[in-house]
Amino acid sequence: MQQPNTGEHPVVRHAHPTAGVYLRVATILVILTVIEVGVFYVPAFHPILVPALLLLSAVKFTLVVMFYMHLKMDSRFFTFLFGGPLLLGCVITLALMLLFGALTLRR
Amino acid sequence: MTNAATTHHTSTGLDSRKMAFWAFIGSECLLFGSLISTYLVYKGRSVVGPYPHDVLNIPFTSVSTFDLLMSSLMMVLALAAVQRGDLKWAKVWLAATALLGILFLCGQVYEFTSFVREGLTLRTNLFGATFFVLTGTHGAHVTVGVVWLLTLWVRALQGKLTAANALTVEICGLYWHFVDVVWIVIFTVVYLIQ
Numbered sequence: 680m681q682q683p684n685t686g687e688h689p690v691v692r693h694a695h696p697t698a699g700v701y702l703r704v705a706t707i708l709v710i711l712t713v714i715e716v717g718v719f720y721v722p723a724f725h726p727i728l729v730p731a732l733l734l735l736s737a738v739k740f741t742l743v744v745m746f747y748m749h750l751k752m753d754s755r756f757f758t759f760l761f762g763g764p765l766l767l768g769c770v771i772t773l774a775l776m777l778l779f780g781a782l783t784l785r786r
Numbered sequence: 787m788t789n790a791a792t793t794h795h796t797s798t799g800l801d802s803r804k805m806a807f808w809a810f811i812g813s814e815c816l817l818f819g820s821l822i823s824t825y826l827v828y829k830g831r832s833v834v835g836p837y838p839h840d841v842l843n844i845p846f847t848s849v850s851t852f853d854l855l856m857s858s859l860m861m862v863l864a865l866a867a868v869q870r871g872d873l874k875w876a877k878v879w880l881a882a883t884a885l886l887g888i889l890f891l892c893g894q895v896y897e898f899t900s901f902v903r904e905g906l907t908l909r910t911n912l913f914g915a916t917f918f919v920l921t922g923t924h925g926a927h928v929t930v931g932v933v934w935l936l937t938l939w940v941r942a943l944q945g946k947l948t949a950a951n952a953l954t955v956e957i958c959g960l961y962w963h964f965v966d967v968v969w970i971v972i973f974t975v976v977y978l979i980q
Contacts, residue, residue: 698866705859709852716848719978729979736974740967747862747963749956754800757808764812768819772826779827 695749704746711739807957811964814927818968821923822975825916832911838980841901850893851973857886858966861935861959871949877942880955883962884935887928894925917976924972927965934958 696704715735718724724731745751750758776782796802864879898918901907908918938958941947947955 695866695869698863701859701862701866705855708855708858712848712851712855715974715978716844719844732974732978736970739970743858743963743967743970747858747966748960754798756798756800756805760805760808760812761815764815765819768815771816772819772823775823775827781827781829 694752696746696752700746704742708739708742711735801953803957804953804960807960811960814964814968818920818923818971821916821920822971825920825976828912828916832913834911836901836904836906836910836913838913838917838976841904841906842977842980843897843900844977846893846897847973847977850890850897851969853886853890853893854966854969857883857890858963860886861962865952865955865959868947868952868955869949873942873945873947876947876955877939880935880939880942884932884939887932887935887962891925891928891932894921894928898922920976921972924965924968927968931958931962931965934961 715732718728718731718735744761750761773782796805798805860879860883864876864883867873867876867879898921901914906914906917908915935958938947938955
């Protein structure tokens with residue numbers, strides 16, 4: 680949504696989600712946390728423990744960033760300001776783990 | 787000072803304070819990325835105990851995680867209340883967010899002291915050093931967030947928090963949610979993936 684401004688540049692404002700959306704997101708976050716802890720305690724899930732937990736964590740992270748931090752509705756420039764360093768941080772983490780042998784590409 | 791005078795828009799049409807804060811959050815991603823990297827690189831390399839499985843209490847930390855997730859919900863409800871000019875509920879939700887933050891910090895203090903009693907300190911081994919630095923830095927961020935929230939709450943009590951300055955609450959919310967997403971990662975990487 681773009682609103683006119685009396686100044687030189689147009690002011691960009693975006694509508695935020697309703698309280699109902701916030702509550703639904705919170706419910707999903709709690710359910711995902713319960714699943715995470717469940718996956719940790721159930722031995723049947725242990726072969727896929729790491730990918731399952733990383734996936735669940737990534738979904739929770741994305742939900743908070745998209746809905747609570749409003750990146751879904753806000754300017755894409757904010758997504759770039761946040762996503763760029765986040766991606767760089769992830770790449771550096773993986774590179775350091777490979778460099779120091781904490782993660783191997785071959786079994 | 788009029789509202790028009792207090793807004794700071796850039797040539798993109800975006801508020802400069804919000805833009806600067808997103809840039810700050812980006813830099814914080816790199817700070818926590820370096821701390822998480824250090825923890826992961828030294829994981830499993832401690833030559834003496836206590837080891838993670840000896841001290842980490844998953845049920846207790848799960849409750850702390852739930853507490854922080856609920857505080858994020860309270861924060862967005864506070865922002866929604868301020869945006870619609872409902873000062874009464876804004877005060878309630880801001881106080882609830884700050885209280886949940888304080889509860890999380892109390893949990894962290896309890897956890898740290900119990901670890902020290904079990905023989906794990908910053909100097910015991912690589913796990914102790916990387917764990918305390920990572921979770922301690924996060925705790926320091928939560929502390930800053932709680933002080934910020936209490937400041938907003940006092941301003942709300944004084945009647946100085948209105949829909950016109952909802953951006954102040956939104957920026958505080960961005961910080962609080964960032965602290966929450968960092969904990970989401972720490973909970974998985976440090977506590978659940980042992």
